[in-house]
Amino acid sequence: MAHTFFMPGIILSGEDAAVEGLKYLPEGKAFIITAHSNMQLGLVEQFTKLMDHEKRSYSIFDSVDYEPTDKIVEEGVKQYQMGGCEYMIAIGGGSVLDVMKAVGLLVSCGGCISDYTGKRSISKALPFMAAIPTTAGTGSEATQFTIITNTRNDVKMLIGMPAMIPDLVMLIPEMTLTVPKNITVSTGMDALIHAVEAYISKKSQPLTDSFAISAVKRIFKNLPIVYEQGENKEARQEMAYAALEAGIAFSNSSVTLIHGMSRPIGALFHIPHGLSNAMLLNHCMEFMADSASKELGRLAEAVGLTEDKMSETKKAKCFLEGLAQLCTKCHVPTLAEYGIEKEEFLRMADKMAEDALASGSPQNLRKCVEKEDIILLYHKLWESEQS
Ligand SMILES: [Fe+2]
Structure with missing residues:
Protein backbone atom coordinates (compact mmCIF):
# COMPACT_ATOMS: atom_id res chain seq x y z
CA MET A 1 0.00 0.00 0.00
CA LEU A 177 9.43 34.06 24.57
CA THR A 178 6.69 35.15 26.99
CA VAL A 179 5.04 31.73 27.36
CA PRO A 180 4.91 30.94 31.12
CA LYS A 181 6.56 27.84 32.62
CA ASN A 182 3.38 25.77 33.03
CA ILE A 183 2.33 26.27 29.40
CA THR A 184 5.90 25.70 28.19
CA VAL A 185 5.81 22.30 29.92
CA SER A 186 2.34 21.23 28.85
CA THR A 187 2.86 22.23 25.22
CA GLY A 188 6.40 20.82 25.09
CA MET A 189 5.26 17.49 26.53
CA ASP A 190 2.41 17.44 24.01
CA ALA A 191 4.90 17.80 21.15
CA LEU A 192 7.10 15.06 22.62
CA ILE A 193 4.16 12.69 22.90
CA HIS A 194 3.05 13.47 19.33
CA ALA A 195 6.49 12.46 18.11
CA VAL A 196 6.75 9.31 20.23
CA GLU A 197 3.23 8.15 19.40
CA ALA A 198 3.71 8.87 15.68
CA TYR A 199 6.89 6.77 15.76
CA ILE A 200 5.40 3.75 17.52
CA SER A 201 2.07 3.89 15.67
CA LYS A 202 1.29 1.07 13.28
CA LYS A 203 0.53 3.78 10.69
CA SER A 204 4.10 5.14 10.77
CA GLN A 205 6.07 5.34 7.51
CA PRO A 206 9.66 6.26 6.61
CA LEU A 207 8.94 9.98 6.17
CA THR A 208 7.04 10.31 9.45
CA ASP A 209 9.84 8.40 11.21
CA SER A 210 12.40 11.01 10.10
CA PHE A 211 10.32 13.91 11.44
CA ALA A 212 9.45 12.05 14.66
CA ILE A 213 13.05 11.14 15.54
CA SER A 214 14.27 14.66 14.84
CA ALA A 215 11.51 16.11 17.05
CA VAL A 216 12.30 13.76 19.95
CA LYS A 217 16.00 14.71 19.79
CA ARG A 218 15.24 18.43 19.77
CA ILE A 219 12.78 18.15 22.66
CA PHE A 220 15.01 16.05 24.94
CA LYS A 221 17.74 18.67 24.50
CA ASN A 222 15.70 21.88 24.55
CA LEU A 223 12.61 21.37 26.74
CA PRO A 224 14.64 21.45 30.00
CA ILE A 225 16.40 24.60 28.72
CA VAL A 226 13.22 26.54 27.88
CA TYR A 227 11.68 25.36 31.16
CA GLU A 228 14.55 26.96 33.11
CA GLN A 229 15.32 29.85 30.74
CA GLY A 230 12.15 30.94 28.97
CA GLU A 231 13.94 33.83 27.29
CA ASN A 232 16.47 31.57 25.51
CA LYS A 233 15.60 32.42 21.90
CA GLU A 234 17.72 29.69 20.34
CA ALA A 235 16.12 26.95 22.45
CA ARG A 236 12.64 28.41 21.82
CA GLN A 237 13.30 28.27 18.08
CA GLU A 238 14.44 24.65 18.39
CA MET A 239 11.22 23.80 20.27
CA ALA A 240 9.18 25.54 17.54
CA TYR A 241 10.88 23.36 14.92
CA ALA A 242 10.30 20.28 17.09
CA ALA A 243 6.59 21.00 17.53
CA LEU A 244 6.22 21.48 13.77
CA GLU A 245 8.14 18.26 13.03
CA ALA A 246 6.07 16.31 15.54
CA GLY A 247 2.90 17.79 14.03
CA ILE A 248 3.93 16.71 10.53
CA ALA A 249 4.77 13.23 11.88
CA PHE A 250 1.50 12.51 13.67
CA SER A 251 -0.64 14.23 11.03
CA ASN A 252 0.57 11.62 8.55
CA SER A 253 0.96 8.72 10.97
CA SER A 254 -1.30 9.01 14.01
CA VAL A 255 -1.33 9.36 17.75
CA THR A 256 -2.19 6.32 19.86
CA LEU A 257 -3.25 5.38 23.36
CA ILE A 258 -2.03 8.42 25.31
CA HIS A 259 -3.95 10.91 23.19
CA GLY A 260 -6.97 8.64 23.11
CA MET A 261 -7.06 8.56 26.93
CA SER A 262 -6.10 12.21 27.36
CA ARG A 263 -8.93 13.80 25.36
CA PRO A 264 -11.73 12.55 27.70
CA ILE A 265 -9.75 13.83 30.72
CA GLY A 266 -9.55 17.24 29.06
CA ALA A 267 -13.23 17.27 28.13
CA LEU A 268 -14.46 16.31 31.63
CA PHE A 269 -11.82 17.73 33.99
CA HIS A 270 -10.48 20.64 31.92
CA ILE A 271 -6.82 19.78 32.45
CA PRO A 272 -4.65 21.35 29.71
CA HIS A 273 -4.21 18.82 26.93
CA GLY A 274 -0.42 18.49 27.07
CA LEU A 275 -0.47 18.14 30.83
CA SER A 276 -3.00 15.29 30.87
CA ASN A 277 -0.88 13.62 28.18
CA ALA A 278 2.19 13.97 30.40
CA MET A 279 0.29 12.59 33.43
CA LEU A 280 -0.56 9.50 31.37
CA LEU A 281 2.87 9.12 29.79
CA ASN A 282 4.68 6.74 32.13
CA HIS A 283 1.87 4.24 32.76
CA CYS A 284 0.79 4.16 29.10
CA MET A 285 4.37 3.67 27.91
CA GLU A 286 4.82 0.75 30.31
CA PHE A 287 1.62 -0.79 28.94
CA MET A 288 2.68 -0.47 25.30
CA ALA A 289 6.44 -1.09 25.63
CA ASP A 290 6.32 -4.82 24.85
CA SER A 291 4.74 -4.10 21.46
CA ALA A 292 7.19 -1.36 20.49
CA SER A 293 10.54 -2.29 21.99
CA LYS A 294 12.40 -1.95 18.66
CA GLU A 295 11.02 1.57 18.10
CA LEU A 296 11.57 2.68 21.70
CA GLY A 297 15.13 1.30 21.56
CA ARG A 298 15.83 3.37 18.44
CA LEU A 299 14.52 6.50 20.14
CA ALA A 300 16.79 5.78 23.12
CA GLU A 301 19.74 5.54 20.71
CA ALA A 302 18.72 8.79 19.00
CA VAL A 303 18.79 10.74 22.27
CA GLY A 304 22.01 9.11 23.45
CA LEU A 305 20.68 6.99 26.30
CA THR A 306 22.15 3.64 25.22
CA GLU A 307 25.42 1.72 25.17
CA ASP A 308 26.62 -0.56 22.35
CA LYS A 309 25.91 -3.99 23.78
CA MET A 310 22.48 -3.34 25.22
CA SER A 311 19.59 -5.57 24.21
CA GLU A 312 16.59 -4.08 22.40
CA THR A 313 14.48 -4.48 25.54
CA LYS A 314 17.09 -2.77 27.71
CA LYS A 315 17.32 0.14 25.25
CA ALA A 316 13.53 0.51 25.31
CA LYS A 317 13.65 0.55 29.11
CA CYS A 318 16.30 3.31 28.98
CA PHE A 319 13.97 5.41 26.83
CA LEU A 320 11.08 4.97 29.28
CA GLU A 321 13.41 6.03 32.11
CA GLY A 322 14.48 9.04 30.04
CA LEU A 323 10.84 10.06 29.59
CA ALA A 324 10.17 9.70 33.32
CA GLN A 325 13.23 11.83 34.14
CA LEU A 326 12.07 14.53 31.73
CA CYS A 327 8.66 14.63 33.47
CA THR A 328 10.43 14.97 36.83
CA LYS A 329 12.75 17.73 35.56
CA CYS A 330 9.75 19.68 34.29
CA HIS A 331 7.70 19.07 37.45
CA VAL A 332 4.72 17.42 35.77
CA PRO A 333 2.06 17.25 38.54
CA THR A 334 -0.12 14.25 39.41
CA LEU A 335 -3.90 14.42 39.10
CA ALA A 336 -4.22 15.00 42.85
CA GLU A 337 -1.56 17.72 42.82
CA TYR A 338 -3.54 19.38 40.03
CA GLY A 339 -6.62 19.38 42.27
CA ILE A 340 -8.67 16.56 40.76
CA GLU A 341 -10.89 14.54 43.14
CA LYS A 342 -10.04 10.84 43.01
CA GLU A 343 -13.60 9.55 43.51
CA GLU A 344 -15.03 11.86 40.86
CA PHE A 345 -12.28 10.90 38.39
CA LEU A 346 -12.72 7.16 38.89
CA ARG A 347 -16.51 7.49 38.71
CA MET A 348 -16.01 8.72 35.13
CA ALA A 349 -13.43 6.04 34.20
CA ASP A 350 -15.95 3.87 32.36
CA LYS A 351 -17.24 6.74 30.18
CA MET A 352 -13.70 7.99 29.56
CA ALA A 353 -12.58 4.53 28.45
CA GLU A 354 -15.50 4.31 26.03
CA ASP A 355 -14.76 7.79 24.64
CA ALA A 356 -11.05 6.92 24.32
CA LEU A 357 -11.79 3.81 22.27
CA ALA A 358 -14.41 5.62 20.19
CA SER A 359 -11.76 8.16 19.12
CA GLY A 360 -9.91 5.37 17.30
CA SER A 361 -6.48 6.48 18.56
CA PRO A 362 -5.74 3.54 20.92
CA GLN A 363 -6.28 1.13 18.02
CA ASN A 364 -3.18 2.58 16.31
CA LEU A 365 -0.94 0.75 18.77
CA ARG A 366 0.74 -2.46 17.64
CA LYS A 367 -1.17 -4.35 20.33
CA CYS A 368 -4.81 -4.88 21.12
CA VAL A 369 -6.30 -2.52 23.71
CA GLU A 370 -9.54 -3.40 25.50
CA LYS A 371 -11.83 -1.12 27.48
CA GLU A 372 -10.74 -2.91 30.68
CA ASP A 373 -7.06 -2.10 29.95
CA ILE A 374 -7.93 1.59 29.69
CA ILE A 375 -9.99 1.59 32.88
CA LEU A 376 -7.09 -0.08 34.68
CA LEU A 377 -4.69 2.57 33.38
CA TYR A 378 -6.98 5.36 34.63
CA HIS A 379 -6.89 3.67 38.06
CA LYS A 380 -3.08 3.33 37.92
CA LEU A 381 -2.78 7.13 37.67
CA TRP A 382 -3.73 7.20 41.36
CA GLU A 383 -1.26 4.53 42.52
CA SER A 384 1.43 7.01 43.52
CA GLU A 385 -1.16 8.92 45.57
CA GLN A 386 -1.93 5.82 47.65
CA SER A 387 1.67 4.90 48.52
FE1 LIG B 1 -1.68 16.55 21.38
Whole structure:
Protein backbone atom coordinates (compact mmCIF):
# COMPACT_ATOMS: atom_id res chain seq x y z
CA MET A 1 0.00 0.00 0.00
CA ALA A 2 1.31 3.46 -0.90
CA HIS A 3 2.13 5.90 1.89
CA THR A 4 0.57 9.34 1.56
CA PHE A 5 2.23 12.35 3.13
CA PHE A 6 0.92 15.91 3.52
CA MET A 7 2.52 19.01 5.00
CA PRO A 8 1.98 22.80 4.88
CA GLY A 9 2.74 24.44 1.52
CA ILE A 10 5.11 27.14 2.78
CA ILE A 11 7.04 27.19 6.06
CA LEU A 12 8.94 30.34 7.03
CA SER A 13 11.17 30.47 10.09
CA GLY A 14 13.67 32.78 11.76
CA GLU A 15 14.00 36.53 12.27
CA ASP A 16 12.22 37.83 9.17
CA ALA A 17 9.56 35.14 8.87
CA ALA A 18 6.73 37.62 9.48
CA VAL A 19 7.96 40.18 6.94
CA GLU A 20 8.55 37.46 4.37
CA GLY A 21 5.16 35.93 5.16
CA LEU A 22 3.28 39.05 4.02
CA LYS A 23 4.43 38.36 0.46
CA TYR A 24 2.49 35.11 0.41
CA LEU A 25 -0.82 36.43 1.78
CA PRO A 26 -3.70 36.79 -0.69
CA GLU A 27 -5.35 40.10 -1.54
CA GLY A 28 -8.52 41.05 0.34
CA LYS A 29 -9.53 41.37 3.97
CA ALA A 30 -7.94 39.05 6.52
CA PHE A 31 -9.79 37.48 9.45
CA ILE A 32 -7.26 37.36 12.30
CA ILE A 33 -8.17 34.76 14.92
CA THR A 34 -6.47 34.95 18.31
CA ALA A 35 -6.93 34.91 22.07
CA HIS A 36 -7.54 38.03 24.12
CA SER A 37 -4.44 37.17 26.16
CA ASN A 38 -2.31 37.37 22.98
CA MET A 39 -3.73 40.84 22.34
CA GLN A 40 -2.73 41.89 25.86
CA LEU A 41 0.78 40.47 25.44
CA GLY A 42 1.22 42.54 22.26
CA LEU A 43 1.80 39.44 20.12
CA VAL A 44 -0.96 40.31 17.66
CA GLU A 45 0.25 43.89 17.38
CA GLN A 46 3.71 42.62 16.35
CA PHE A 47 2.06 41.25 13.23
CA THR A 48 -0.70 43.80 12.58
CA LYS A 49 1.91 46.58 12.57
CA LEU A 50 3.39 44.94 9.50
CA MET A 51 -0.10 44.56 7.98
CA ASP A 52 -0.80 48.26 8.67
CA HIS A 53 2.49 49.27 7.06
CA GLU A 54 1.39 47.51 3.85
CA LYS A 55 -2.15 48.95 4.15
CA ARG A 56 -3.69 45.49 4.34
CA SER A 57 -7.19 45.34 5.82
CA TYR A 58 -8.22 42.93 8.54
CA SER A 59 -10.65 42.31 11.36
CA ILE A 60 -9.74 40.62 14.65
CA PHE A 61 -11.68 37.85 16.40
CA ASP A 62 -10.05 37.45 19.83
CA SER A 63 -12.49 35.14 21.64
CA VAL A 64 -10.40 31.93 21.77
CA ASP A 65 -9.14 32.05 25.36
CA TYR A 66 -10.16 28.52 26.34
CA GLU A 67 -10.20 25.09 24.74
CA PRO A 68 -12.27 25.55 21.58
CA THR A 69 -15.96 24.66 21.44
CA ASP A 70 -18.58 24.42 18.71
CA LYS A 71 -20.05 27.68 20.06
CA ILE A 72 -16.78 29.63 19.59
CA VAL A 73 -16.51 28.25 16.06
CA GLU A 74 -20.10 29.32 15.24
CA GLU A 75 -19.35 32.83 16.53
CA GLY A 76 -16.17 32.92 14.42
CA VAL A 77 -18.10 31.95 11.29
CA LYS A 78 -20.62 34.72 11.96
CA GLN A 79 -17.89 37.34 12.44
CA TYR A 80 -15.99 36.18 9.33
CA GLN A 81 -19.09 36.48 7.16
CA MET A 82 -20.30 39.76 8.67
CA GLY A 83 -16.82 41.27 8.20
CA GLY A 84 -16.64 40.31 4.52
CA CYS A 85 -13.32 38.51 5.11
CA GLU A 86 -11.57 36.47 2.42
CA TYR A 87 -8.79 34.58 4.17
CA MET A 88 -7.58 33.79 7.68
CA ILE A 89 -4.55 34.27 9.89
CA ALA A 90 -4.36 32.50 13.27
CA ILE A 91 -1.99 33.93 15.88
CA GLY A 92 -1.97 31.73 18.96
CA GLY A 93 -1.65 28.27 20.46
CA GLY A 94 -3.32 25.09 19.31
CA SER A 95 -6.82 26.20 20.31
CA VAL A 96 -6.61 29.29 18.13
CA LEU A 97 -5.22 27.36 15.18
CA ASP A 98 -7.90 24.68 15.58
CA VAL A 99 -10.65 27.30 15.55
CA MET A 100 -9.24 28.75 12.31
CA LYS A 101 -9.49 25.36 10.61
CA ALA A 102 -13.04 24.75 11.84
CA VAL A 103 -14.18 28.25 10.83
CA GLY A 104 -12.59 27.73 7.40
CA LEU A 105 -14.46 24.46 6.99
CA LEU A 106 -17.83 25.98 7.86
CA VAL A 107 -17.49 29.19 5.83
CA SER A 108 -16.72 27.06 2.78
CA CYS A 109 -19.05 24.12 3.25
CA GLY A 110 -21.72 25.23 5.77
CA GLY A 111 -23.47 23.17 8.44
CA CYS A 112 -22.29 22.48 12.01
CA ILE A 113 -18.79 21.36 12.92
CA SER A 114 -20.17 18.07 14.29
CA ASP A 115 -21.38 17.23 10.73
CA TYR A 116 -17.74 16.69 9.76
CA THR A 117 -16.69 14.02 12.26
CA GLY A 118 -15.58 10.99 10.29
CA LYS A 119 -15.38 12.85 6.95
CA ARG A 120 -12.03 12.79 5.13
CA SER A 121 -12.72 15.11 2.23
CA ILE A 122 -14.93 17.97 1.07
CA SER A 123 -15.91 19.23 -2.36
CA LYS A 124 -14.99 22.91 -1.86
CA ALA A 125 -11.66 24.61 -1.15
CA LEU A 126 -11.14 26.26 2.25
CA PRO A 127 -10.08 29.92 2.44
CA PHE A 128 -6.31 30.51 2.53
CA MET A 129 -5.03 29.82 6.07
CA ALA A 130 -1.85 31.25 7.60
CA ALA A 131 -0.68 29.99 11.01
CA ILE A 132 1.58 31.83 13.45
CA PRO A 133 1.99 29.56 16.50
CA THR A 134 2.70 31.29 19.82
CA THR A 135 3.40 28.05 21.68
CA ALA A 136 5.61 25.11 20.73
CA GLY A 137 3.39 22.12 21.25
CA THR A 138 0.24 21.13 19.45
CA GLY A 139 1.79 21.24 16.01
CA SER A 140 -1.64 22.28 14.76
CA GLU A 141 0.15 24.58 12.30
CA ALA A 142 1.25 21.45 10.43
CA THR A 143 -1.62 19.04 10.91
CA GLN A 144 -4.80 18.11 9.12
CA PHE A 145 -6.66 17.94 12.44
CA THR A 146 -8.86 20.18 14.54
CA ILE A 147 -10.21 19.26 17.96
CA ILE A 148 -13.43 21.01 18.95
CA THR A 149 -15.51 20.26 22.06
CA ASN A 150 -19.13 19.40 21.40
CA THR A 151 -20.90 21.31 24.18
CA ARG A 152 -23.98 19.12 23.95
CA ASN A 153 -22.22 15.95 25.18
CA ASP A 154 -18.81 17.18 26.46
CA VAL A 155 -16.94 15.11 23.88
CA LYS A 156 -13.87 16.44 22.09
CA MET A 157 -14.50 15.86 18.40
CA LEU A 158 -11.43 14.99 16.34
CA ILE A 159 -11.94 16.10 12.75
CA GLY A 160 -9.23 15.52 10.18
CA MET A 161 -8.82 16.06 6.47
CA PRO A 162 -5.84 17.21 4.37
CA ALA A 163 -7.80 20.30 3.23
CA MET A 164 -7.39 21.71 6.77
CA ILE A 165 -3.58 21.85 6.68
CA PRO A 166 -2.60 25.55 6.76
CA ASP A 167 -1.22 26.96 3.52
CA LEU A 168 1.43 29.08 5.22
CA VAL A 169 3.27 28.70 8.54
CA MET A 170 5.40 31.41 10.12
CA LEU A 171 7.62 30.27 13.02
CA ILE A 172 8.66 33.43 14.84
CA PRO A 173 10.73 32.73 17.99
CA GLU A 174 9.84 36.11 19.56
CA MET A 175 6.20 34.98 19.70
CA THR A 176 7.03 32.23 22.21
CA LEU A 177 9.43 34.06 24.57
CA THR A 178 6.69 35.15 26.99
CA VAL A 179 5.04 31.73 27.36
CA PRO A 180 4.91 30.94 31.12
CA LYS A 181 6.56 27.84 32.62
CA ASN A 182 3.38 25.77 33.03
CA ILE A 183 2.33 26.27 29.40
CA THR A 184 5.90 25.70 28.19
CA VAL A 185 5.81 22.30 29.92
CA SER A 186 2.34 21.23 28.85
CA THR A 187 2.86 22.23 25.22
CA GLY A 188 6.40 20.82 25.09
CA MET A 189 5.26 17.49 26.53
CA ASP A 190 2.41 17.44 24.01
CA ALA A 191 4.90 17.80 21.15
CA LEU A 192 7.10 15.06 22.62
CA ILE A 193 4.16 12.69 22.90
CA HIS A 194 3.05 13.47 19.33
CA ALA A 195 6.49 12.46 18.11
CA VAL A 196 6.75 9.31 20.23
CA GLU A 197 3.23 8.15 19.40
CA ALA A 198 3.71 8.87 15.68
CA TYR A 199 6.89 6.77 15.76
CA ILE A 200 5.40 3.75 17.52
CA SER A 201 2.07 3.89 15.67
CA LYS A 202 1.29 1.07 13.28
CA LYS A 203 0.53 3.78 10.69
CA SER A 204 4.10 5.14 10.77
CA GLN A 205 6.07 5.34 7.51
CA PRO A 206 9.66 6.26 6.61
CA LEU A 207 8.94 9.98 6.17
CA THR A 208 7.04 10.31 9.45
CA ASP A 209 9.84 8.40 11.21
CA SER A 210 12.40 11.01 10.10
CA PHE A 211 10.32 13.91 11.44
CA ALA A 212 9.45 12.05 14.66
CA ILE A 213 13.05 11.14 15.54
CA SER A 214 14.27 14.66 14.84
CA ALA A 215 11.51 16.11 17.05
CA VAL A 216 12.30 13.76 19.95
CA LYS A 217 16.00 14.71 19.79
CA ARG A 218 15.24 18.43 19.77
CA ILE A 219 12.78 18.15 22.66
CA PHE A 220 15.01 16.05 24.94
CA LYS A 221 17.74 18.67 24.50
CA ASN A 222 15.70 21.88 24.55
CA LEU A 223 12.61 21.37 26.74
CA PRO A 224 14.64 21.45 30.00
CA ILE A 225 16.40 24.60 28.72
CA VAL A 226 13.22 26.54 27.88
CA TYR A 227 11.68 25.36 31.16
CA GLU A 228 14.55 26.96 33.11
CA GLN A 229 15.32 29.85 30.74
CA GLY A 230 12.15 30.94 28.97
CA GLU A 231 13.94 33.83 27.29
CA ASN A 232 16.47 31.57 25.51
CA LYS A 233 15.60 32.42 21.90
CA GLU A 234 17.72 29.69 20.34
CA ALA A 235 16.12 26.95 22.45
CA ARG A 236 12.64 28.41 21.82
CA GLN A 237 13.30 28.27 18.08
CA GLU A 238 14.44 24.65 18.39
CA MET A 239 11.22 23.80 20.27
CA ALA A 240 9.18 25.54 17.54
CA TYR A 241 10.88 23.36 14.92
CA ALA A 242 10.30 20.28 17.09
CA ALA A 243 6.59 21.00 17.53
CA LEU A 244 6.22 21.48 13.77
CA GLU A 245 8.14 18.26 13.03
CA ALA A 246 6.07 16.31 15.54
CA GLY A 247 2.90 17.79 14.03
CA ILE A 248 3.93 16.71 10.53
CA ALA A 249 4.77 13.23 11.88
CA PHE A 250 1.50 12.51 13.67
CA SER A 251 -0.64 14.23 11.03
CA ASN A 252 0.57 11.62 8.55
CA SER A 253 0.96 8.72 10.97
CA SER A 254 -1.30 9.01 14.01
CA VAL A 255 -1.33 9.36 17.75
CA THR A 256 -2.19 6.32 19.86
CA LEU A 257 -3.25 5.38 23.36
CA ILE A 258 -2.03 8.42 25.31
CA HIS A 259 -3.95 10.91 23.19
CA GLY A 260 -6.97 8.64 23.11
CA MET A 261 -7.06 8.56 26.93
CA SER A 262 -6.10 12.21 27.36
CA ARG A 263 -8.93 13.80 25.36
CA PRO A 264 -11.73 12.55 27.70
CA ILE A 265 -9.75 13.83 30.72
CA GLY A 266 -9.55 17.24 29.06
CA ALA A 267 -13.23 17.27 28.13
CA LEU A 268 -14.46 16.31 31.63
CA PHE A 269 -11.82 17.73 33.99
CA HIS A 270 -10.48 20.64 31.92
CA ILE A 271 -6.82 19.78 32.45
CA PRO A 272 -4.65 21.35 29.71
CA HIS A 273 -4.21 18.82 26.93
CA GLY A 274 -0.42 18.49 27.07
CA LEU A 275 -0.47 18.14 30.83
CA SER A 276 -3.00 15.29 30.87
CA ASN A 277 -0.88 13.62 28.18
CA ALA A 278 2.19 13.97 30.40
CA MET A 279 0.29 12.59 33.43
CA LEU A 280 -0.56 9.50 31.37
CA LEU A 281 2.87 9.12 29.79
CA ASN A 282 4.68 6.74 32.13
CA HIS A 283 1.87 4.24 32.76
CA CYS A 284 0.79 4.16 29.10
CA MET A 285 4.37 3.67 27.91
CA GLU A 286 4.82 0.75 30.31
CA PHE A 287 1.62 -0.79 28.94
CA MET A 288 2.68 -0.47 25.30
CA ALA A 289 6.44 -1.09 25.63
CA ASP A 290 6.32 -4.82 24.85
CA SER A 291 4.74 -4.10 21.46
CA ALA A 292 7.19 -1.36 20.49
CA SER A 293 10.54 -2.29 21.99
CA LYS A 294 12.40 -1.95 18.66
CA GLU A 295 11.02 1.57 18.10
CA LEU A 296 11.57 2.68 21.70
CA GLY A 297 15.13 1.30 21.56
CA ARG A 298 15.83 3.37 18.44
CA LEU A 299 14.52 6.50 20.14
CA ALA A 300 16.79 5.78 23.12
CA GLU A 301 19.74 5.54 20.71
CA ALA A 302 18.72 8.79 19.00
CA VAL A 303 18.79 10.74 22.27
CA GLY A 304 22.01 9.11 23.45
CA LEU A 305 20.68 6.99 26.30
CA THR A 306 22.15 3.64 25.22
CA GLU A 307 25.42 1.72 25.17
CA ASP A 308 26.62 -0.56 22.35
CA LYS A 309 25.91 -3.99 23.78
CA MET A 310 22.48 -3.34 25.22
CA SER A 311 19.59 -5.57 24.21
CA GLU A 312 16.59 -4.08 22.40
CA THR A 313 14.48 -4.48 25.54
CA LYS A 314 17.09 -2.77 27.71
CA LYS A 315 17.32 0.14 25.25
CA ALA A 316 13.53 0.51 25.31
CA LYS A 317 13.65 0.55 29.11
CA CYS A 318 16.30 3.31 28.98
CA PHE A 319 13.97 5.41 26.83
CA LEU A 320 11.08 4.97 29.28
CA GLU A 321 13.41 6.03 32.11
CA GLY A 322 14.48 9.04 30.04
CA LEU A 323 10.84 10.06 29.59
CA ALA A 324 10.17 9.70 33.32
CA GLN A 325 13.23 11.83 34.14
CA LEU A 326 12.07 14.53 31.73
CA CYS A 327 8.66 14.63 33.47
CA THR A 328 10.43 14.97 36.83
CA LYS A 329 12.75 17.73 35.56
CA CYS A 330 9.75 19.68 34.29
CA HIS A 331 7.70 19.07 37.45
CA VAL A 332 4.72 17.42 35.77
CA PRO A 333 2.06 17.25 38.54
CA THR A 334 -0.12 14.25 39.41
CA LEU A 335 -3.90 14.42 39.10
CA ALA A 336 -4.22 15.00 42.85
CA GLU A 337 -1.56 17.72 42.82
CA TYR A 338 -3.54 19.38 40.03
CA GLY A 339 -6.62 19.38 42.27
CA ILE A 340 -8.67 16.56 40.76
CA GLU A 341 -10.89 14.54 43.14
CA LYS A 342 -10.04 10.84 43.01
CA GLU A 343 -13.60 9.55 43.51
CA GLU A 344 -15.03 11.86 40.86
CA PHE A 345 -12.28 10.90 38.39
CA LEU A 346 -12.72 7.16 38.89
CA ARG A 347 -16.51 7.49 38.71
CA MET A 348 -16.01 8.72 35.13
CA ALA A 349 -13.43 6.04 34.20
CA ASP A 350 -15.95 3.87 32.36
CA LYS A 351 -17.24 6.74 30.18
CA MET A 352 -13.70 7.99 29.56
CA ALA A 353 -12.58 4.53 28.45
CA GLU A 354 -15.50 4.31 26.03
CA ASP A 355 -14.76 7.79 24.64
CA ALA A 356 -11.05 6.92 24.32
CA LEU A 357 -11.79 3.81 22.27
CA ALA A 358 -14.41 5.62 20.19
CA SER A 359 -11.76 8.16 19.12
CA GLY A 360 -9.91 5.37 17.30
CA SER A 361 -6.48 6.48 18.56
CA PRO A 362 -5.74 3.54 20.92
CA GLN A 363 -6.28 1.13 18.02
CA ASN A 364 -3.18 2.58 16.31
CA LEU A 365 -0.94 0.75 18.77
CA ARG A 366 0.74 -2.46 17.64
CA LYS A 367 -1.17 -4.35 20.33
CA CYS A 368 -4.81 -4.88 21.12
CA VAL A 369 -6.30 -2.52 23.71
CA GLU A 370 -9.54 -3.40 25.50
CA LYS A 371 -11.83 -1.12 27.48
CA GLU A 372 -10.74 -2.91 30.68
CA ASP A 373 -7.06 -2.10 29.95
CA ILE A 374 -7.93 1.59 29.69
CA ILE A 375 -9.99 1.59 32.88
CA LEU A 376 -7.09 -0.08 34.68
CA LEU A 377 -4.69 2.57 33.38
CA TYR A 378 -6.98 5.36 34.63
CA HIS A 379 -6.89 3.67 38.06
CA LYS A 380 -3.08 3.33 37.92
CA LEU A 381 -2.78 7.13 37.67
CA TRP A 382 -3.73 7.20 41.36
CA GLU A 383 -1.26 4.53 42.52
CA SER A 384 1.43 7.01 43.52
CA GLU A 385 -1.16 8.92 45.57
CA GLN A 386 -1.93 5.82 47.65
CA SER A 387 1.67 4.90 48.52
FE1 LIG B 1 -1.68 16.55 21.38
